[in-house]
Amino acid sequence: MRKLLLPSLIIVAALLLVIRIFYLQVINDTFKLKSENNAIKIKYDYPERGYIYDRYGKLLVANQASYDIMVIPRELKNIDTLEFCQLLKITKEDFIKKIAKAKVYSPRLPSVFLPQLNKSEFAAFQEKIRKFEGFYFQKRSLRDYEVDFGANIFGFITQVNDKLIAKNPYYNSGDLIGKQGVEESYESVLRGIKGVKYFQKDKYNREIGSYKDGKYDTIAVQGEDINLTLDAELQKYGEQLMINKRGGIVAIEPRTGEILALVTAPSYDPSILVGRQRSTNYTLLYRDSIAKPLYDRGLLAEYPPGSPFKILTGLIGLQEGVVDEQTTFMCHHGFSYARGRFMKCHGFGPHNLHNGIYNSCNTYFANVYMRTINKYAKPAYAVDVWSKHVKSFGLGDFMGYDLPTGKRGNIPDSKTYKKIYPNGGWRSTTIVSNSIGQGEVLMTPIQLANMMATVANEGYYYTPHIIKKIKGTNIDPKFTEKHQTTIDKKFFKPMISGLFDVYNLGTARGLGVPGIDICGKTGTAENFAKINGKRVKLEDHSIFVAFAPKDNPKIAIAILVENGGYGNAIAGPIASLMIEKYLRKKITRTDLEKKILERSLRDRYAKLGGMKDANAIETSPKKDTVKSKVIETAPPVANLTIEN
Incomplete structure (x- = not known):
């Protein structure tokens, strides 16, 4: 047996090798098509990307024809460079650089020489293309935006880079790919499938017919259409209300987690990132480091949440049993809680949960928080218990929504304070600012x-998402998974009662909409900056959160306006208007609408930018410039670093 083992292994190995070679050379010759074969020419047929619709079927993003000039460096012969450059309005230096770049990619394979010609440019060059051997057209489709809003949601289309080509074999030089927004998140769905045709060439490099009678040819398959959860009219209205302001608006349908609106301000018209000027326009937007129109404040901006966080402070106090609905604390327009430190307050007199919420009493919630922390012997353990409750609302981490950008926010725990106070000594009075959404607490508007x-649902939520329907497939099942908080359902009723009276008796009096029962909470987050090394207090951020109707809620919303002042000054009216717009499709509080549409914070932003006069900000330049499409721009900031 031992004598037969080695010969047997050699025979088996030889047979396997022969079978594999026979398969590759006779049965399957697709490897031939992947090589840079002089006898075969490959042409791609690029499909249209899937269309994008809103929740009601309104078309938001379609396609338009575009043409790339492709070049195969090895096939260039007798080019009249001067005529070529004049025709395409490029310099000779540009011509040389582009050819050199194409050679680096591959002398034999096609690469993009000049992308995204429009119809008139294509027609002019098509008449003379026969004179420029080695060049040909590649038809593609670019995005055609049917609306001038929602740029942060859609994202944009750009050419793939060499790094991605090396990583993903689907893409070739000149291919387009979605970046940011749903174009990136759902790239594999929207892009479709490229068609491929193979042609045989003779020794003179002329096409002589289809390779193997089209055996390996495939047809292009258009990308799948998608419906977003977005309410297009609500999104448009939100962006209008935020003109000459900075911040974010996020609206969610509580019973599904569907995102109804995702507004960031300032924003821009998505159409400026289409065509040959895309790169130039993108650079202008990218370099605007002050207004940051490419920065999605609804998803990325981390702010102290301010008074809306008192909702969680109260709920956790009820859950931990340190207070009940009748527990009362006395407020004297402020609360001296330890070592002479003082917390200002809006209220006066005795406060319980109900009037503590609608009066936004700092005294009440500071006491509730300290009782929660003091319940346990060790502050480190206590703050971890508190942190766990807060995080059960989806805070302090990425939320898992289907957009490619986001921030965690920050919910502190014992590890946080061990780093801040390595020698210990901290206690409930040290970190009491957390009770009112200051301190180390940070949240994004979508959080x-x-x-x-979650409050509207009385204790549970669904992961927020922007996709509603994908033609031909199902959405990710994680968006239908219910997430339960650590707070018992019974504690939400008294909290909701207090939030309802915010509009009737409290800090949002006068902001209600007749016939709509709104529950809300004002917020004013302190805002500091370092100017020339000094800590300076700037105008507070205006924050408001709400849901409506009180019974069977259909919309939950958060608004943050940077440097907007009190929560009921700007953010509150915007919340009322957005809620009425969604529920009724019209506005009856035209007084609030007029106030907000006419309200501009340009003076405040100009001051931050070191400008003496807001009129120095260019908001209405010539129509042929990219800035005419940017809703609000701002001057550079000198020696200013904004802190959260």
Whole structure:
């Protein structure tokens, strides 16, 4: 047996090798098509990307024809460079650089020489293309935006880079790919499938017919259409209300987690990132480091949530049993809680949960928080218990929504304070600012909106998402998974009662909409900056969170306006208007609408930018410039670093 083992292994190995070679050379010759074969020419047929619709079927993003000039460096012969450059309005230096770049990619394979010609440019060059051997057209489709809003949601289309080509074999030089927004998140769904045709060439490099009678040819398959959860009219209205302001608006349907609106301000018209000027326009937007129109404040901006966080402070106090609905604390327009430190307050007299919420009493919630922390012998353990409750609302981490950008926010725990106070000594009085949404607590607007959706649902939420329907497939099942908080359902009723009276008796009096029962909470987050090394207090951020109707809620919303002042000054009216717009499709509070549409914070932003006069900000330049499409721009900031 031993004598037969080695010969047997050699025979088996030889047979396997022969079978594999026979398969590759006779049965399957697709490897031939992947090589840079002089006898075969490959042409791609690029499909249209899937269309994008809103929740009601309104078309938001379609396609338009575009043409790339492709070049195969090895096939260039007798080019009249001067005529070529004049025709395409490029310099000779540009011509040389582009050819050199194409050679680096591959002398034999096609690469993009000049992308995204429009119809008139294509027609002019098509007449003379026969004179420029080695060049040909590649038809593609670019996005055609049917609306001038929602740029942060859609994202944009750009050419793939060499790094991605090396990583993903689907893409070739010149291919387009979605970046940011749903174009990136759902790239594999929207892009479709490229068609491929193979042609045989003779020794003179002329096409002589289809390779193997089209055996390996495939047809292009258009990308799948998608419906977003977005309410297009609500999104448009939100962006209008935020003109000449900075901040974010996020609206969610509580019972599903569907994102109804995702507004960031300032924003821009998505159409400026289409065509040959895309790169130039993108650079202008990118370099605007002050207004940051490419920065999605609804998803990325981390702010102290301010008074809306008192909702969680109260709920956790009820859950931990340190207070009940009748527990009362006395407020004297402020609360001296330890070592002479003082916390200002809006209220006066005795406060319980109900009037503590609608009066936004700092005294009440500071006491509730300290009782929660003091319940346990060790502050480190206590703050971890508190932190766990807060995080059960989806805070302090990425939320898992289907957009490619986001921030965690920050919910502190014992590890946080061990780093801040390595020698110990901290206690409930040290970190009491957390009780009112200051201190180390940071949240994004979408987290605030999800918090209110959770309260509206009395203790549970669904992961926020922007996709509603994909033609031909199902959406990710994680968006239908219910997330339960650590707070018992019974504690939400008294909290909701207090939030309802915010509009009737409290800090949002006068902001209600007749016939709509709204529950809300004002917020004013302190805002500091370092100017020339000094800590300076700037105008507070205006925050408001709400849901409506009180019974069977259909919308939960969070608004943050940077440097907007009190929560009921700007953010509150915007919340009322957005809620009425969604529920009724019209506005009856035209007084609030007029106030907000006419309200501009340009003076405040100009001051931050070191400008003496807001009129120095260019908001209405010539129509042929990219800035005409940017809703609000701002001057550079000198020696200013904004802190959260």
